[in-house]
Amino acid sequence: MPTLRGLLVGIVGALHRTRAELELNEELETHRAMLFNENLRRGLAQEEALRQANIALGNTLSITEGVREQAGLPGLESLWQDVRFGVRQLRRAPGFTATAVLTLALGVGANTAIFSAVHALLLRALPFPNSQNLIALWCRQPSRGIPRLPLSIPDYFDAQQQLRSFEGIAAYWGVEDTITGIGEPTRVQGITAFASYFQVLSVNPILGRTFTADEQQWGRHHVVVISRSLWISAFAADPAVVGRTIQLDAEPFTIIGVMPDAASVPNPRIQVWIPASAPPDHPPGRNNRWMHVIARLRPGISLEFASAEFETFMRTLGNSYDEDKGITTYIVPLQHEITDERTRSSLILLLVMVGLLLLIASANIANLLLARGTTRTHEIAIRTSLGANRTRLIRQLLTEHMLLAFCGGSAGVAFAIGGVALLRRMSVHPVPRAATMALDVPVLVFAVGITAVSGVLCGILPALASSRAQLHEDLSTRTRKASLSRARSALVAIETAFAVALLIGAGLLLHSLYRLETVNVGFSADDVVVAEFDLPRAHYPENVPRLAFVRDLSARASQLPKVRAVGATETLPLYPGNQFWTGFVRQEQPVASWEHVPTVAHVHITPGYFAAMRIPLMAGRDFSEQDTPASDHVAIVSEALRRRFFAGEEAIGRRIKLGVGEGDWLTVVGVVGDVAYELDKEQPPIVYTAFVQGVNGVPSDMLLVVRTDSDPHLLFSQLRDQIHQIDHDLVFRELTTMSEVLSQAADQPRVTVTLLSVFAGLALLMAAVGIYGVLAYTVTQRTHEIGIRMALGALPSHVLAMVVSKGLRTAMWGVAAGLVLGSVTARLLRTLLFEVRPLDPATYAMTVGVFLAVTVFASYLPARRAARVAPSVALRHE
């Protein structure tokens, strides 16, 4: 280190000295020669002429020194001096330095890590040209309480023709396919899109081409664009990949192009793009809405204008088509679309909270510096009396404090590296673009920025306070010390306030998570295996083979050892993926128009499903083998549906229909308990129908649920064997347990709560250290006074109480301010709370309780020391 510093001094000096000083030397030599010449002319002897010339010129060394002082960038030079001095000072107090650096490193590290997430998910533009013009188009149907609705194919085609606000409009939907023909069958995520998709995004293939309009025709659609990552993993980046054929869900597709990684939006795991085409057996009705629509605004068109045009367009459609009646619209920037509202508000909340943590850290360091300043009073007083002016002292102290801040900042960036890795791991599955989190340039600039700000925040007050020391004051320091100690108490109160606010935020979310996790989900998740599979259309084109497969797999699964019940279903409670919403009509209350048809969930199941999930049957009967395609079509409804549509009536035996128009009338034969489809939403009204009766078609994507008596994980390999035996090319899309599904449903809030709890814990620790520091200092200062008190008969318990109550008094102001601040920040997290109000009294009371307990603990240590003061020692103190 010293040699390195020496080297640096040498370089800095050499750089700005050599040239200027060589010139100066030459100039002085000229000057000397001129004087010498003149002296010669005046008739002096050589030696005398030189002597007189030297006298007249003066000491060249001190001239050089004088010039150097003028020229040598005085600011930089003295800064360098201050830095060296600062390093020495910091080294002299390793304990203090380590504490301060660690405190700041935690603050800066946490902030940098969270900011990297905010930057990657919220701030960074999407990787497309002029991505700010990219938007998503959505509908809603307020009359039926549907907040978010995709478009139908006909609506999309009309929009493409009529809307003028956009350069291009594209529709797509997500798919999952099994690739075969290149090694092991693998599941990939993909997008089915109309040809305009890539033009709207403005993304070009790195190899080959994208779809043509011609390839949107059913039958000509067997072409595929693959992602760069699939190209590398499955084809070893073969440049001749275009033209090769892969099997997607058992159908051959010709590879026509390779897309760069950036094209995998919204989900980085998207690996294939297939042209959209409506199958002839699936007529694109206006009521079949599954088109996700994106568009690129024409330059100069505002979001408001486009939004108004889209709304007018939809209203016009509503006048022409019954299905589109009462549909309203909204537009969101694609960037917002990709990071959902919940993640967005969680991140903003975390950023605010972690910012508070940094403020607490700064306050704590300011406090430490103030304390240290008082121990340096003597040094500074002497320097003042030796002629150091106050500005110079402040500059020097501030340099020292900034030095400390930057040490903390550097360590913080090191922490942030770990933090970012941790965040990436925590957000594995649901958050798109999480993988792009990194300590890149903008994030590092942020880190430097907050380090500088916190350096100034924590450095300026102590620098001002310490530099005021004067020798004569040093003799009568009483008032100064009192004001300093007030400043320190104020700082502690401030950090207490911030810590309380953080604690309230964490407490509210923790409470909310507890509520979420103890929601009555309506089924028993223990010991249940969930196996999802998707039957490829090529081999299972319609209901009969699909039903045969389900029946076969269920029968085989129920033969496995320790299996209690087996059922199949189309969707599962709390399971990510589609929920099937449909219109609900009672025979007694026919409805003519879609506009006012209430919406319910519709789920196909097999007879064993309720038993496997332990969903209780409240009335009537379960489905059975007697329900066949030929028998009367039946339905089982959930308790919520019965309450809503058959309040005060008998539901069993009623006739209902799903949707308007043609369709089977179903007889209600049973009522089952409610289940939660989303933890924080009300339990939906559900109509269950039997797979075998194929109401509205048998789905190809299904889930098998198997209840066992032992560890469900033991069944995984046996189930894999069974599906393999039935269909060699089929793999489970997902094989997990219901407990896992349940736990994942609360994943995102859990991540937020975990992070926030860590921050709150750190904040609490820092505040406790702050309180401890102030009291420990007070006790040292008042040893004399305490000694007198004890000599006069005060009991140790009195002294103890005195110190602890001083700690509590200091904390109390902070707690009061923190409650106010906390209730303000609680507004920020209102959207994240579940069944907990932002002003939840229990949480606030608990926070105060925890805080007071910590304060008492932090005060107790110095108080005990005070109580042990021996009067004889104390009186000799000072």
Place this chain on the structure above:
Amino acid sequence: MIQQRADILRGTLDLMVLQTLDTMGPLHGYGIARRIEQVSNNLLQLNQGTIYPALVRLQQCGWISAYWGESDNNRRAKFYELTRAGKKRLAAEVGNWERVSAVIGRLLAGEGV
């Protein structure tokens, strides 16, 4: 306190250097020092080296500029020249000096204020 005394001296020396360059045109350090000595009739015992820090300072302020040239006896020498800003500064300084010296003159003459 030491600093303040130096400031007064420094200001005076600056004024003298600026005035010298104004009347004499471009000059090298030796020439400036000699000129100041001559004008003061050797009353001002100037340590000639002290003008160099002043020259550097005046350059930093942008009041004078420097270039390398040839002296009368063919030596390479650095010549200093008043800049436009330096001229303005000189005018201001002279005005200031005259006001101050007038006040001091009156004080010394014992006039009541």
